[in-house]
Amino acid sequence: MKKIAILGAGESGVGTAILALQKGYSVFVSDFGTIKDNYKEALTNAGICWEENGHTEAEILDADVVVKSPGIPDKAPIIKKLVDKGVKIISEIEFAYHFNSELSIAITGSNGKTTTTMLTYKLLKDGGLDIGIAGNIGDSYAGQVASNPEKCYVLELSSFQLDGIVEFRPNIAVLTNLSPDHLDRYDYKYSNYIDSKFRITMNQTAEDYFIYDYDDEEIQQWLKTHTIKAKALPFSLYKKLDEGAYVEDKNIVVTMNKETIVLPIEDLGIEGLHNVKNAMAATTIAQLKRIRKDKIRESLSDFQGVEHRLEKVLKVDNVQYINDSKATNINATFFALESMKTPTVWIVGGVDKGNDYHELMPLVREKVKSIVCLGLDNTKIRDAYQNVVESFVEVQTMNDAVKVAQSLAESGDAVLLSPACASFDLFENYEDRGRQFKDEVHNL
Known part of the structure; x- marks a missing residue:
């Protein structure tokens, strides 16, 4: 019987485990972090062996094939050991x-x-x-x-x-x-x-x-x-x-x-x-x-579009609030700023993935009146735009970001959350960031 080890017990890992079991594989699921209760239940009910909060290396290195979660980098120690041993590593898609x-x-x-x-x-x-x-x-x-x-x-x-x-x-x-x-x-x-x-x-x-x-x-x-x-x-x-x-x-x-x-x-x-x-x-x-x-x-x-992508949330005091939390890179934010028709208070920031903020400079000069910077380290954004806009404010919670944006916006303006960055410094993911933004806007 062929043995498959699955690294990561999220949606993709659990789905792979169920398919592998159906196809006659001996299945072992290992997650370096904690597994959500619903996934534990699905694995247990299917009779699949699983572990959380660490990897039993001997068990994983003994597999004929390993399916790894896309979030695990090639530099992870367990991946390096599998490569050294010549074990085939593929994605759920493959x-x-x-x-x-x-x-x-x-x-x-x-x-x-x-x-x-x-x-x-x-x-x-x-x-x-x-x-x-x-x-x-x-x-x-x-x-x-x-x-x-x-x-x-x-x-x-x-x-x-x-x-x-x-x-x-x-x-x-x-x-x-x-x-x-x-x-x-x-x-x-x-x-x-x-x-x-x-x-x-x-x-x-x-x-x-x-x-x-x-x-x-x-x-x-x-x-x-x-x-x-x-x-x-x-x-x-x-x-x-x-x-x-x-x-x-x-x-x-x-x-x-x-x-x-x-x-x-x-x-x-x-x-x-x-x-x-x-x-x-x-x-x-x-x-x-x-x-x-x-x-x-x-x-x-x-077709009404996708949640967290230029999603019109609410108008408060004739200011339109727009959730573009899915914009996790410069290019996505470029399109968001380009589409703005009114003076904009821009909420930006998060985990920088190697961004060149100067690419947005013409649009910032043309469209953005104020910037609210939401992140643990805003140095690059501050250096790029601090002297370009009327107001530049740094915050570290979504509650503060929305309140500050409201104070900076006037009737006829827009408040745009389009971070151009990943969310992992302050939020679980871009969905969490977008939902927190929407919650705070509804609380205004």
Whole structure:
């Protein structure tokens, strides 16, 4: 009997354990931290051995294959020992792929991947397809494959998940864009991170499709020096394309296999240029999957967007409060600031992942009147913007951030939480940060 060790007992680890057990593996689950009660219960009920608050190395090093949580870095001592011993280490995505008979749709990118994934799922589901959604969203891919192995899944994938693939091959792959992110995991080399993102297409064949942002210079540069086998379908805001998606006369035009669909941008349920791009990518997929044009139009118009991504929370004293907690890098915040139509009090800060704040300088000068800095170490942000805005205030709780922002905002202004940083200094994750923001706004 093949032995599998699973490192990390979150959603993805527990789903993998259940699928592995079903496929006849001897399963051992180990988490260096504590395991949530609901996951402990699921493992115990399935008769799966598990441990928490540390790793029993002998047990793990004895495995034939190890599935590790995307959050565990390659530098972790247990991973180094497994590598030295030559044990195969893969991600949940790679493991589950081999038991999923229908090729998936996989979406990655520095920004926009959640919106594109959810919008794609909606277009295909509304269009009548039996479709699942997994990866970074919802229930684990492996857990769903255990119950529905024949379904097509729309997968939102991070670079960390792609680092753990070997043979995973999606029928349709999307790369929404590239901007420096998670560089601390890639030896602070942007090129390593870019290579990681492009792993999404490495196993694709001439029968598959690769959808990408034609306007992204880094993507274009990579494609000039590397060959991909999949059929390339770009999307662009600025260039008319023979095949792919582009903008013309305030319409999205998608042309493929001599068929064209035209969608007025004003009919989109979500605002901003970045969302036009997300809609182009999702519509291209819907076209490939033969969804009817009227269904695509209808679904695009009633899609309301994603929680924590430019989410309008409330107007208080004619000030609009906007939750963009999902903006954990410069590029995401760039799009948020670009979309602001009124003077803005900007709440920014957190764990810096190697940001260059000067990239935002023109937008800060044009749109931002005051900055509220929310983080344990705000040095880089202070150095960049302190002398550029009317007011610059540093705080360390969300309660203070919202109260200070309220005092700085006047009627007709907006308060934007768009941190451009990870959340782990003061919050559990970006969702926790976003929900705390919304709670404090509702308490004003």
